[in-house]
Amino acid sequence: MSQKTSQETLYEKDEQYMWHHLKPYQKDQNPMVIDSAKGAWITDIEGNSYLDGMSGLWCVNAGYGREEMVEAASEQLQQMPFHPLSNSHIPGIQLAEKLNQWLRDDYRIFFSNSGSEANETAFKIARQYHHQNGEPQRYKFISRYRAYHGNTLGALAATGQAQRKFRYEPLAPGFIHVHAPDEYHLPSGQSFEAWSLECARMMEDTIKWERPETVAAVIMEPIITGGGVLIPHPSYVKEVEKICKKYGLLLINDEVICGFGRTGENFGYQNYGIEPDIVTMAKGITSGYLPLAATAVKQELYEPFKGEEESDHFRQVNTFGGNPAACKLAIKNMEIMEEENLVARSKALGKKIMEDIQPLEDHPNVGNIRQMGLLFGIELVANKETKEPISNEAIGNMIAECKSRGLIVGKNADTVAGHSNTLTLAPPLSITDEDAEMIVRTLKEVFHE
Ligand code: PMP
Numbered sequence: 001m002s003q004k005t006s007q008e009t010l011y012e013k014d015e016q017y018m019w020h021h022l023k024p025y026q027k028d029q030n031p032m033v034i035d036s037a038k039g040a041w042i043t044d045i046e047g048n049s050y051l052d053g054m055s056g057l058w059c060v061n062a063g064y065g066r067e068e069m070v071e072a073a074s075e076q077l078q079q080m081p082f083h084p085l086s087n088s089h090i091p092g093i094q095l096a097e098k099l100n101q102w103l104r105d106d107y108r109i110f111f112s113n114s115g116s117e118a119n120e121t122a123f124k125i126a127r128q129y130h131h132q133n134g135e136p137q138r139y140k141f142i143s144r145y146r147a148y149h150g151n152t153l154g155a156l157a158a159t160g161q162a163q164r165k166f167r168y169e170p171l172a173p174g175f176i177h178v179h180a181p182d183e184y185h186l187p188s189g190q191s192f193e194a195w196s197l198e199c200a201r202m203m204e205d206t207i208k209w210e211r212p213e214t215v216a217a218v219i220m221e222p223i224i225t226g227g228g229v230l231i232p233h234p235s236y237v238k239e240v241e242k243i244c245k246k247y248g249l250l251l252i253n254d255e256v257i258c259g260f261g262r263t264g265e266n267f268g269y270q271n272y273g274i275e276p277d278i279v280t281m282a283k284g285i286t287s288g289y290l291p292l293a294a295t296a297v298k299q300e301l302y303e304p305f306k307g308e309e310e311s312d313h314f315r316q317v318n319t320f321g322g323n324p325a326a327c328k329l330a331i332k333n334m335e336i337m338e339e340e341n342l343v344a345r346s347k348a349l350g351k352k353i354m355e356d357i358q359p360l361e362d363h364p365n366v367g368n369i370r371q372m373g374l375l376f377g378i379e380l381v382a383n384k385e386t387k388e389p390i391s392n393e394a395i396g397n398m399i400a401e402c403k404s405r406g407l408i409v410g411k412n413a414d415t416v417a418g419h420s421n422t423l424t425l426a427p428p429l430s431i432t433d434e435d436a437e438m439i440v441r442t443l444k445e446v447f448h449e
């Protein structure tokens with residue numbers, strides 16, 4: 001009887017015991033069990049290496065194998081591995097200060113563990129803020145179709161992707177969706193700017209129909225990422241900020257993907273010169289090395305929480321939120337990004353890669369390529385005239401072709417609405433010039449086939 005290899009055993013146990021995230025149940029013909037990683041590259045248990053063009057799940061911004069980050073966390077684990085943030089600890093204080101430097105404004109920081117929790121925290125703070133500010137009826141949130149804000153029942157309610165909600169409803173009430181402008185799918189004869197302003201106007205209308213005094217906040221990613229990398233016209237973002245101010249709504253910016261240099265600025269909203277009331281972040285805060293998330297709240301919003309009543313404070317505990325080792329690691333992650341100028345590199349290298357792949361727009365199946373920093377969306381169409389999206393099977397084949405050449409790319413989640421099918425690319429900000437060339441070369445090869 002032939003002896004099973006240790007790899008075969010692992011695949012079998014994976015098949016038997018693991019409940020994979022977001023994957024349909026069918027025996028995986030090409031299971032991938034990752035064993036090690038360095039720089040922008042990941043290696044599986046069979047020794048195959050891939051350039052991780054998705055930074056894991058849009059998070060390994062500083063790249064893999066950063067020993068200084070591991071040491072920082074390890075030292076902290078030895079010194080003091082856990083204490084709840086009802087008290088405080090040094091790495092938490094230091095990270096909160098550092099985040100303020102990156103935010104370039106004065107925010108108070110509530111730590112949690114994931115992007116979903118950071119958004120849930122933002123919703124609760126927004127509602128309680130209004131409550132204690134004499135407007136207890138403000139409970140609704142405006143969010144946008146196609147955006148993803150998390151997997152918990154509130155964050156999923158904010159999410160604008162129907163296929164992720166189906167069979168889990170009813171979700172938290174009070175979330176109202178509006179259209180986000182999409183540069184590639186414009187009503188005929190409209191310019192992108194005019195349509196963007198029209199979308200903002202429709203958002204304002206929605207707020208008015210809902211009665212502004214019942215609406216707590218707008219939540220938006222500066223750039224819708226998982227929903228297809230939709231880069232907004234600058235005037236839209238400014239207009240949304242203006243509408244929030246006009247009706248007394250808070251503006252929550254979900255920076256879970258856009259933060260930490262992904263778009264060529266510290267945070268995505270900084271590309272647009274707005275000042276969000278609340279900023280949520282996760283993923284790139286530790287480059288994915290440990291779970292950590294934060295909800296940054298403008299200092300002035302904290303005022304009502306200083307009340308004398310027992311119920312005036314924010315009554316939320318999060319056991320693992322702001323784990324000291326995760327905070328220490330996050331500080332080192334941000335220091336590395338500063339030392340290596342990774343945010344500026346994201347801007348410059350993103351532009352260079354875009355110049356190199358832009359000619360692919362001549363390909364009959366490439367509708368539109370969108371880029372900001374090291375964040376790319378390549379929208380694929382079956383027909384350039386009608387902009388009908390390429391089939392799921394065809395995009396699956398393209399992803400497989402990239403993988404067979406050693407490049408991992410992703411795709412947007414908006415397949416049920418049939419709106420678009422977009423290849424996504426978000427490599428570590430630390431990629432070398434050779435890595436960048438490999439990405440360009442591979443995409444060209446795959447499209448030319
Ligand atoms: N917001 C955005 C924009 C995200 O992309 C994600 C995760 N992909 C989340 C929130 C939720 O983050 P998590 O998976 O850490 O809960």
